[in-house]
Amino acid sequence: MKKTILKKYASLIVRTGIRVQKGQEVLLYADLDQPEFVTMVVDECYRAGASKVTVEWNYQPLTKIHVRGRKLSVLGRVEKWEEERLRHYTEIVPCRIYLISEDPDGLRGINLKKYAKGQQMRYQVIKPYRDQLNDKDQWCIAAVPGVAWAKKVFPELSRARAVERLWEVILQTSRVSEEGDPNEAWEKHNRELLARCDYLNALSIKTLVYRSQNGTNLRVGMIPEAIFKGGAETTLQGYVCNPNIPSEECFITPKRGEAEGIVYSTKPLSYEGQLIDNFSIRFEGGRAVEVHAEQNEELLRQMISMDEGAAYLGECALVPYDSPIRESGILFYNTLFDENAACHLALGRGFTDTIRHAERYSLEECHAMGVNDSMIHEDFMIGTDDLEIDAETADGRTVAIFRNGNWAF
Numbered sequence: 495m496k497k498t499i500l501k502k503y504a505s506l507i508v509r510t511g512i513r514v515q516k517g518q519e520v521l522l523y524a525d526l527d528q529p530e531f532v533t534m535v536v537d538e539c540y541r542a543g544a545s546k547v548t549v550e551w552n553y554q555p556l557t558k559i560h561v562r563g564r565k566l567s568v569l570g571r572v573e574k575w576e577e578e579r580l581r582h583y584t585e586i587v588p589c590r591i592y593l594i595s596e597d598p599d600g601l602r603g604i605n606l607k608k609y610a611k612g613q614q615m616r617y618q619v620i621k622p623y624r625d626q627l628n629d630k631d632q633w634c635i636a637a638v639p640g641v642a643w644a645k646k647v648f649p650e651l652s653r654a655r656a657v658e659r660l661w662e663v664i665l666q667t668s669r670v671s672e673e674g675d676p677n678e679a680w681e682k683h684n685r686e687l688l689a690r691c692d693y694l695n696a697l698s699i700k701t702l703v704y705r706s707q708n709g710t711n712l713r714v715g716m717i718p719e720a721i722f723k724g725g726a727e728t729t730l731q732g733y734v735c736n737p738n739i740p741s742e743e744c745f746i747t748p749k750r751g752e753a754e755g756i757v758y759s760t761k762p763l764s765y766e767g768q769l770i771d772n773f774s775i776r777f778e779g780g781r782a783v784e785v786h787a788e789q790n791e792e793l794l795r796q797m798i799s800m801d802e803g804a805a806y807l808g809e810c811a812l813v814p815y816d817s818p819i820r821e822s823g824i825l826f827y828n829t830l831f832d833e834n835a836a837c838h839l840a841l842g843r844g845f846t847d848t849i850r851h852a853e854r855y856s857l858e859e860c861h862a863m864g865v866n867d868s869m870i871h872e873d874f875m876i877g878t879d880d881l882e883i884d885a886e887t888a889d890g891r892t893v894a895i896f897r898n899g900n901w902a903f
Contacts (some may be wrong), residue, residue, distance in 0.1 A: 496672070500531055506676040511737075512590070512735050515543065516542075519545055519589070520588060522593065525554070525595045526551055531593075554601055566608060566611060594638075595637060597646070598643060598764045630730050635830055647825070667818055693903060694885075695722055699716050702716065703886065706878045711755045712753065718888070719863055720863075730853055742818070742834040745812070750807075751864070753807050754780075755776070756774055760878055763794075763829070807844075813877060838873045843869070881898075881899045
């Protein structure tokens with residue numbers, strides 16, 4: 495891939511993604527797949543005024559070895575120096591960049607129960623620090639190709655060609671091209687998403703009703719104070735960022751405890767380096783009470799039992815079936831892309847910044863309104879070409895939101 499276009503992508507992640515401010519620190523998390531591009535992003539951060547950039551590397555084979563080799567007490571322990579670092583981050587509030595490229599099957603064969611238990615143990619220590627940073631930091635998730643991921647998406651191509659082809663579609667769907675400025679393209683895209691959200695928010699939606707010929711029949715209640723958001727967001731510190739590149743969604747946090755019915759997945763879910771596929775989830779009283787999956791059903795059960803909130807919904811996202819990512823015809827086996835190809839829901843943690851005037855409320859007050867809390871937030875795709883979504887409004891109207899998988903307005 496030409497360096498000129500990769501530099502444009504690096505600029506997009508830094509200038510529009512996190513929008514780092516002069517003097518801010520940046521944390522960059524990446525897998526060991528594209529070190530040259532990581533270098534470009536780090537350089538761009540400094541050019542944009544970052545005072546310090548720290549890169550933390552991840553490597554799935556090492557994760558598997560650690561889980562196998564460490565005792566559970568060690569696997570689940572947060573060392574004192576780690577906790578001190580977390581405390582430091584709550585004080586400086588760094589920007590965060592996540593460059594994902596992991597193998598969708600990279601943790602296959604891992605001891606699920608041991609791995610999950612270790613995460614649960616660590617989370618008890620990490621959660622208070624995470625809560626202190628809630629909605630304060632600028633962050634952005636973007637992607638770069640990994641060889642294993644590229645071969646999963648394009649198995650018929652050679653390793654080198656598969657990586658090159660994945661680069662092409664990542665850049666295309668992220669609105670990066672040799673012509674034009676991708677930052678300007680995103681400004682236009684953000685305005686379009688905002689217009690959709692403004693219409694939805696004017697409806698005062700009480701309930702969303704989903705129906706599809708595949709059997710999906712679900713009602714989800716909304717929090718009266720919640721609003722739809724999409725594209726650019728403003729942190730509690732007043733800085734703007736674009737958390738997802740790419741992004742085609744208008745999303746809202748539903749009310750915990752108000753989901754009834756059944757929903758069927760339409761794309762595989764990549765969770766903890768493994769794929770869950772062809773699954774259904776039935777909700778009663780807002781809680782996932784029954785799940786089935788043709789592939790990795792036990793992993794799905796493990797996911798919804800990570801904590802009390804893992805079995806409740808934390809997001810409803812609206813994405814038209816004719817989105818650019820779906821029209822690419824590519825199954826990415828990666829939630830960042832597949833969630834932006836279809837309407838989706840998320841199990842687990844809700845977004846407190848979807849509460850109108852969120853800055854006026856404490857985290858506890860947002861949870862009391864109905865924002866779900868959990869250690870997980872896992873999106874799963876439900877969009878189809880015949881999906882219908884109706885909004886039942888606070889004043890008793892029924893308004894068509896989606897017809898035949900696309901916007902009805």
